[in-house]
Each structure stands twice: as structure tokens, then as C-alpha cells.
Amino acid sequence: MNIATVLASKGVKVVTVQPEQTIREGLALLAEHNIGALVVVDETQKPVGIVSERDIVRALAKTETVFAWSVSRIMTKEVIIGAPQDDLAAVGYTMTERRIRHLPVMERGKLVGIVSIGDILKAQRDHYQGEVDTLQLQLLKSQP
């Protein structure tokens, strides 16, 4: 199982924001799309950062002027990027260890999606559930 499996039924492309857009605009996007993070891209659509609801909450706790700030002021600049063929087990491990909740995914230089730790846990849960189900069925069948 890899990242492509998760992206396949996510449908919607990544919601992005430009570095100079305001946090208020960013919040509107988060609310509109019911998501937790935005990928920040430059004019060539290259990811230059990621901004999450957490980043915004953290800044807001200090000052309410945050709404007018540019996204680039609070975004995380060091972004780990995933590839569609990356195994979910490895990705899940890295995200958990490094406390990353959202992972932008790129293929051949293009942003193709974003996966959350929740997406990965759900995919893994469904996978294990399916396996248990199939194994139980076989065990029942082999009983006399």
C-alpha cells in the first residue's frame, strides 16, 4: 500500500495559497474546503511551505493582528514531500515520529495531492480490517 492508494479516492486536488496572501484568506480556504492545512506555493506552483490550523492558532494566542499577516510569516518552510509510490508504513512512521500531520505529494515536479496522518491511519485500519475479515473466513471454512 502506498500514497497513491490514499490519493485515489480523495478526488479534490490540493488547496494552495500564495506566500503573500493573508492569514484571513488562508483561514477562509481552510473553512471552505474543511481541511487542516494549506500548501504554500510560489508563482510556479512549487511548494515553498505549509501552513496549518495549528500554526495559525499558535500565532493567534499571542496577538490578534495575525489575521492581516502574510502566510509566509508563520508557515513552516522545511516541508517533507512525499511521492505516490512511497509505502504507507514508512510514511506513517516518519509522520508520527516527526509530528507531521500533513504531507504534500509531488510527482515529476508537480504537486499532485496532500495526505494527512488521519488518511494514512484510516487506510491502514481498513487494510488490517480487511485482512482480519478474510483470514477469519478462511479459518471458519477449515473447521470441520
Place this chain on the structure above:
Amino acid sequence: MTARPGTVDRPLRVAIVGAGPAGYYAADHLLRQEGLVIEVDMFDRLPTPYGLVRLGVAPDHQKIKSVTGIFDKVAANPRFRFYGGVEFGRDLTVDDLRRHYHQILYSTGAQTDRRMGIPGEDLRGSHPATEFVAWYNGHPDYRDYQFDLSHERAAIVGVGNVAVDVARILCRTPEELAKTDIADHALEALRQSRLQEVYLLGRRGPAQAAFTNPEIKELSELPGADLIVLPEEAELDALSRAALERSQDRATMKKVEILQEAARRAPTGKPRRLTLRFLVSPVEVMGDEAGQVVGLRLVRNQLYATETGALQAKPTNEFEELQVGLVFRSVGYQGVPLSGVPFNESWGVILNEKGRVLDPATRQPRVGEYTAGWIKRGPTGVIGTNKPDAAETVACMIEDAAQGRVREPAEPDAGAAQRLVRERQPHYVSYADWQKLDALEVARGRAGGRPRVKFTRVKEMMAALER
């Protein structure tokens, strides 16, 4: 406004296209909804149901096929109908279904093999593994395919479960195969097989191989073939070792242990040898002047860690040649677009979000259209994985129905749908017809101590049904 569908007088009518596991699990979830009266009509282009459970699961894995017992229980529900031998896109179009159903669910699976994208791929003797699988399982479309088993050496590219199935079937003795429900024509051809060497080629290392531990154990215990693993390839590289130490993943540790154990064992002189290779990728299928496969040129790979810590293969500049007359590629299934249904080319699936089919322009759900199974999420997981997958889609269907987001078909009644099907495909197969075929197949197998002897031509099935 008319009342929302889902009552005894006005049932919610659902069409399911594709009678494989995902379709059945979706039907099951739909028919179990409390307080909603739902009717399900299931279509399949083949006269027989069960999809890959009948035509994909290997004949020597009968226990896995017992899941059909659950499917038959679903089909016994009076609000379920089966229309076999009715092809979407040929006999019925999206518009036909829209005329008769509030909701349509596509569960057509992933029907082709991905290509390797290397020279020589189409030489004589180079085949998609899925065609071989369909052939030995008696899929009517593959009944007249030919696989030249007079060669002594064959390679299978890939180490996923399809690749492992193909290797195992090639290495089984005729006596073993004769106890299964393998198609008679395949049994006959495999009886004449002169194969002595079978290679399974993995792109990455032992710790990344997709096969499961029971699968590899089964290969190591074949009565007719010795499993060969090269000791140097069974050893983990530094990256894999470090990743395994971090994750402490028991199943992978066990897998590596089984492989290293196999690498230490000396061959016992069984008639065939099954060699499992790691960290190699074919770069060319080599042929002779007549266009016949004579070998594979392989590049040795090494692993590298991506940003997320996943280990991927990249080619080195070390090459080797493997002399084989037969090549099966099994580097993944791919979904086939359905006429009139939005497709996501990137992932080879129907464009969808949690099973709701999306309009490509607006990215908003197309009212009343859904998908489940491999054509929704891509070809991963075991049969049971389709259960949570279908449940997710059905939850969307029920939520939409509750909010009135359903199609308003012109003729939402079972009789009208049946009349249309009869008009387009007079020889459609009902579930009762299928059960008759099923009983006949089982009866044909009894004398030989086999689970069944399959009908492998649609004509034979029709004759058996006296049509």
C-alpha cells in the same frame, strides 16, 4: 414535491455495475439499511458472478473462494436481482441506468496489467500475467489464448500476489492441479509443460517484497519445485536493516527470516526450480529474428530512502542476462475507463471522493453516481479490504439519499428495468440461472474429486441453460 425514495411504495433503486467482491459488499451494506427500502440490481458483463473470486483467485486457493457463501446470502434477498451477461457501455449506457435508478454504483475493478515500458515487451512469449490468470481460471474472453509451455525457462516480473500465484501454478504438479477447479484447457496445457526453471523478479529487496508470509512459505513447500533464494540477495542492505530495527515490524522480520532460511537450504532435486530474485529490474525483453522471446536483460538495483523514509529502487550500471523463453509481467493492475464516467488518469481510477463520482470540471459530486473497490481506490488489499471500502461509499449514498440528493429517474420500477434488459440482452442470466450453472459445474467435478469443472465458453453456459 414527491416523497423521498426509500419506502415500500417507492423503494430507492440502485444499480451496481460489476459483480465482484466490492459490488456484493456494497449490496450487502445497502440491503441492511434499517428504515430504508432499497432495491439492488447488479449487472455483470459475464454470465457468472463473483468477479475475481471466480476468475482471479488461484484454483489451488479454494478456501479463499468460500467468501462466495456470503455473496450468495446477499443475493438471496428478494430485493436483489442479478443480470449476468449484460455489458455496461454495450447493452446498457449511463443514460439507460439514469432512466431507471436513483443511484448507480460502479465496481468494475481493475482489468488490465500495467505495462513495463521497456523494449521488446510485445515479443511473442511476453504476456501480461493477468491474461494467464484469466486463462487458467476459465475466463470466457481468454478461452482461446495460447501460452507456449514448451520452453524450459520462464520469468515473472513482479513479486506481488498475482506474480506469486502464476509462479505457483507453473510449478504445481499435474496431480496437484487436477484436484482444483483450474480450467480443463489449462490443466491439459500445464500437463504438457516442459518448464524446469521459473524466476520471480523483485525490483526491491526481501524486506519490501509485497508477498505475504503464508504465500512465501507455500512456495518453499511445493512438492514439485525447490525454492531457490540467492544468499547474497537474502541479506538485508544497511537501509532496510535500519528501517526494520526502527519499525520492529514483526511480519517483515519473519519474512526476511523465511527467505534467509530458504537461501541456506540446498536444492533437493525436485523436478523444477523456482528462483526468487531481488533488486533486479528488466530493461529489455530480448528476442530472436523470428520475434520470439529469448531472454531478459536485467539491471541490478540499489535502494535509496526518499524524504518520507520509504525505500525505493534505483538502477545501478550492473547488468545481467537471463535466458528465458516465456515472460509474464505482473507489475500491477490498471483500471479501464468506463464510457461516460469521469476517470482519473493519474491513479487509473474513477474520479471520486470517498466513493462519490466527481465531475471533472467542477470537482463536485455527480448526483447519484458512486464507485467502490479497485476502480475507486486502485488495485490494493485483499478481498476483505473491499468491505470497509464499500461501507464508506454506501455511507455517502445513504447520506445523500437522506438529504434528497438522488437522481429522479423517469421509470424507477423494477419491471421497467427488467423489460429494458430483456430487450437489449434477451439471454441475460438471472441468479437462479447462475445457481443452475453452479450446480452443474459442481456435479461435473464430483467424479474427478474436484470442487467443480468450470464452463469456459458463454455458448456452453447458454446450452446448459437450454437457450
